[in-house]
Amino acid sequence: MKKWTVILEIFLKEGIFDPQGKTVKDALHNLGFKEVEEVRIGKVLKIDILGENKEEIISKVKKMSEIFLANPVTEDFVIRVEE
Amino acid sequence: MKKWTVILEIFLKEGIFDPQGKTVKDALHNLGFKEVEEVRIGKVLKIDILGENKEEIISKVKKMSEIFLANPVTEDFVIRVEE
């Protein structure tokens, strides 16, 4: 089996307020980075996983995300496989 | 000026123990995902920012990260511009 590295990004759904992102945006403005319009902060997981092929890996990580890693009520996630 | 979305991933430096990643890995094993070899958990920021061109944007976000968004003692970061 091959070893893959999967990157999973989890953000709060659009429309759900992200207080942390807002506070960091305000801080960036205070530091002079006024060009910043919005900041959203999420989690990112780097998962090393064994498997035969890319499709299998993606579907596994998708399953983990759905049942455990992300909360479907509040969060959206994106999966990316690093080569 | 154009609006860009920049993704900034921040992970603990290699070699620094990541207890959250370990907890999640153990939980995934318990859930039956034994193929998972390692999990590292970091932060990801989605930054909407105005600017003329990609180079300018990247250098801005790099600066923010160096002085504020990431801690150089413990963290490494990667910048990606979404088109």
Added chain:
Amino acid sequence: MRVGVVVFPGTNCDMDTYHALRLVGHDPVYLWHKEHDLKNVDVVILPGGFSYGDYLRAGAIARFSPIMNEIIDFAKKGGYVLGICNGFQILLEAGLLPGAMLPNITNSFICKEVFLEVINNNTLFLKNYKVGEILKMPIAHKEGRYYISKRELEELKENNQIVLKYYGENPNGSLENIAGIINKKGNVMGLMPHPERAVEEILGSTSGLNLFLTLLE
């Protein structure tokens, strides 16, 4: 000595620290994060709490508060600065002390009484304690795992900058059980435990008294 207690938005041990100082006879002043004036204090205390909610990283945002410019200058000129818990985290972020804080090894917030050993008392703040003395104080933090690169750790040791270590159990996974450090000159100190919560018998410990008493001189 005149003591100032800094209030950042989200600081929550300012009143406790103020109370402890009053208890031993100080007449402290509060310093507001937006101010540029240190009100002629001799000692600046950065108390514990959750400045800016600890969002992003503990201490990362407070470090850029207007008053921090003054505090950095003050410290560089030899002024006494003490950071407790979140205050310690802010001093690390501001570069007034070396190293950084990581999330606890337990991956959770920890509130408990711990024991500390005084390793070095060569700083104003600890001069009334004896080297080797064992202290009892509460900790209450989520990011208290002290970390520093190998090279800098050697330097820290060479210069006797490690002043307090966890004794017995290391609660948060700090490198070398480090609980408190000073800068090279010894005028800036940071510690994770809360001395201001250990000044009255009824609350379980008086180990912190000497720290505040010293500042009376």
Added chain:
Amino acid sequence: MGVFGLKEEEIKHAIKLLGREPNDLEWSVISVIWSEHCSYKHSRKYLKDFLTKAEWVEQGPGENAGIVNLGDGYRVVFKIESHNHPSAVEPFQGAATGVGGIVRDILAIGARPIALLDSLRFGPIEKGRNKYLFEGVVGGISFYGNCIGVPVVGGEIVFEDCYSSNPLVNVMCIGLLTPGQKSYRGKAEGKGNLLLLVGAKTGRDGLQGASFASEKLDDEVHKKRPSVQVGDPFLGKLLIESCLEAASTEGVIGIQDLGAAGLVSSLSESARRGRSGVKVYLDKVPQREENMTAEEILLSESQERMLLVIKPEKAEEIISIFKKWDLEAEIIGEVIEEEKFVVYFKGEKVVDLPTELLVDGSLIFDPPYKDYEVPNLAFDFGSRVKKEHVNRFLEELVNDLFIKEKIYRQYDYSVQTNTVFSPGFGDAAVLRIKGTNKGIAVVVDGNGRYCYLNPKRGAMYAVTEACRNILCVGGRPLAITDGLNFGDPDEAEVFYQFRETIKGIDLASRALEIPIVSGNVSFYNGQAENTIFPTPIIGMVGILEDLSYLIKPGFKVVGNPVYLIGD
């Protein structure tokens, strides 16, 4: 949205009261405020007979929290609140926002929050989602409570199958008023006084939360929920400091938090309590999102917002306090004489309803009830205890202690430097009152299993248990806040449990002369065979006149006699 969640008879009732057909927006307003959560339409009738007065009670139920006198000008303020449904859907945020909500209730009195206690119920931790719910809830309480610097000094937790799909998260907050400090009511009065909305911007979060809490949780819940509220403890902390600062000025008439049903309930309840009306301009409400509709602004349950009714001549001074703390503070309307809730949006009058109709107009429901046969849930002590039983029992005991420690280690219980007995130490938590010799003892207790077996006796037991715990540390019980958690009130057996529970609490409270000064009712916790045990949680506060008489647990000296008191 229009009418939602109202029964046919309630719709007719509304039209009759109003003398006309409400418009769509007015229907939405009526629907949320007539929801169980806001109107107590199934419980009001029964709660009103509680013993609520005593010489030492300064304010009983009906306000944001109860107030009890400690002597020498010190007063203690407290209330319990449930956040069961939000915690079932998103445990971390549900519990966090639960803490934020009850803290703002205390803050609305003008008191500084000095302690929290949490009463938790989950299904067995080794089954299904229970561990996830448990960890999320504890994490959320720890996240919010620690950040705002209010110590969680006690609580309780029970694992039982019936809470599997529907955990219970009840949080009690305690506040202190020091000598000379004013207490406030959530009231709007005095024509021309201004309505000041402070704290966070208003977004689309938590729309219909009140009706959500008034329904059964089923699989549809995820789709039903437009969005979940996210707690911002940092802002919550700023709100505490800024509101206390504002409350110390001369210009504040009333303070009210924004909770379930957002602006609708806080505005109309304040107006009703002041026997006045309010005129509100929604365009003035600071909005977080673009193109929000009148309905979205009115019903939003965005967290970390408070309403202050202030004197116009003091507006500038008070607003400057909030600006100092970098918070939003906008005047969104004013008090009017006519007892009406009038709303303008984009230059048009969009709502014009009597406050009496909104706050006291809902139909009262008194559904049928039925006793039930109790299956044998009692432990079997009949057979002789064997060695393996003892081992298992010890193992369970250790696990039980371990999990409790796992919880309270995550709570900052020593911040504010008043905690004399921290969690895990005494039978009740003890806090000293700075500047005096006095202390208070606080506790939350409940036993759903007993209440299921016999609701009346179970409820009495909960009251007496809380009482004993206060006594054990040397305190004298003063008053109760009750958190009542039940299933669907339209199920006859559930309503029976409810009525009997009320009787039990009432009997015990009268017999012991411990009045009830605040509380909360949460229905619709599970349904049919998944209904929770009837679970009344008793929060109790007692006084220790002199902390030198504090009683520490444990045997002290070898040879001391041991007494067993009681039957």
